[in-house]
Amino acid sequence: MNNIGVIDVGGTTIKFAVWDGQQLVDHTSRKTPATLDEFYTVLTDEVRKMKAAHQIKGVGISSPGAVNKKTGVIEGASALPYIHNFKIQPELETRFDLKVSIENDANCAALAELADGAGKGAESLIFLVVGTGVGGSVILNHKIWHGAHLFGGEFGYALSSDTNTLSELGTAVRVAQRYNQKLGTQKTGKEVFDLAKQGDAAAQNEVQTMYWALAKAAYNLQYSFDPEKIVLGGAVSNNPDLIPNIEKNIEAIRKQVKIASIKPDVVACKYTDQANLRGAVADFEQTYGQ
Template sequence: MELAVFDIGGTTIKVATWTNNQLKNKHAVKTPENLNCFYKILTEEVNKIKKKHKISGVAISSPSAVDKKTGIIGGSSALPYIHNFKIVNELEKLFALPVSIENDANSAALGELAAGNGKGCNSMAFFVIGTGIGGALIINQRIWHGAHLYGGEFGYMMVDNKQLSTIASPVAMAKRYNNRTGKSIDGKTVFELADQGDKIAKEERETLLHALAIAIFNVQHSFDPEKIILGGGISNNPKLVPLLNEEIKKICKSLGNLATIKPNLAVCGLKSDANLRGAVADFEQEYN
């Protein structure tokens, strides 16, 4: 099967061709400001791919909540023009091809399941740790969308009477540090300063780690997945998993014999290709 593949982001749209079971000709185009330009760019990219490949369809990773039954992207995002109408139907008319669209976090999870650090798992949880906390749940190798399309929205979890997204993201950590110090640095730098002995950086990193560890502990003991994958820029830090494992160990120790399961943590293996690869996996599930 050959496909045109898109990963729609607020700044750029990644484009690739799925051929010979690989993502080829990967590149990016600037995300347009309106729907007509959006249609034009995607149609041009699909037509370019059609000239070289006999593609069977178009696979798309998209922001926000995608209703697979209606073909509507609900919610809101940096691209208001893609929401709240039957966009799948419109794209299928434009391309004269079948189209699948899945949420970006769900796509990343499917990518990891197909060819990343979740390969071979039957069940999996995927945390996207970025500006906020998003994620995905996989049961029987399929995305669990939930009754209201909120499956895997871990950022809404309450930890210490606060939403997880407001305390466990690197952006929130940096904001707390900057408010306390008068500086203006990012989360990556806070992590590095904590390693160098900066007291405030260590405290704010501990807040992030503790909140994430509680969330991971809760997901493990409620959903009990085979593996929990961590994505987002912070997942590139090799110290993240060891630090989280130590924090989870503390939580388990505080509960005595009540907590016996140790989460199997891993970072996203496909990195920036996870969404594209997952869009392919979603198309294959939908049309095979």
């Protein structure tokens, strides 16, 4: 029996599905509860249905926060304060009467790309998630590298200039903020990108700042971890101009640093909505074996 129940815990919605050994089936979702007791009720309810319909052997969970795999505690903070800083994994195992694995959502997305996405066939990759800020994951020898303080993959904290972090320079959200502050407008990131294409010099400057920041991050990560691939995720990965412009800026860096012989292999992610669920499968299989 290869059936695994999977859950993606989000701030507004919790997604559920079953992995039947080949694909995700029986998708459903519930509004994220406001309390821990309601959270337990919703999850236990859905897992009971999975057990009845699919005889699942366990449950893999994608969660916000810094998941400590050794203790079963979700450390750090998120929009759901009630899931943090106690041994939630054994509690869920008791309630489900099943094995449970829990992993951070960005790490799950990275594992999905490694399993059969943009990173398929690789042993190592960096996953950059570009959203409101920049996060991500480091995978070495098929395993998540969590780091000594569970901060592995928190690339947004890295300085991208003398005064600004990657999260401050490398996202479409910040592109719009900088543009609006300078011109007194209320444009969205997409609108600023469209303006840049139309020749708006201020928009072009802010968009180029983002491309340069992401290119510098990819270059530095290549020479820090030497991954086979650097996978970009987040809504911005749907922009067809993203990868070509990052590659163009990487080439500019390589011309500046003449000893840089390796060109980072930067690719867009394959998975979007199902990434965390698919990655929860991979994490469960790594934790307990297939």
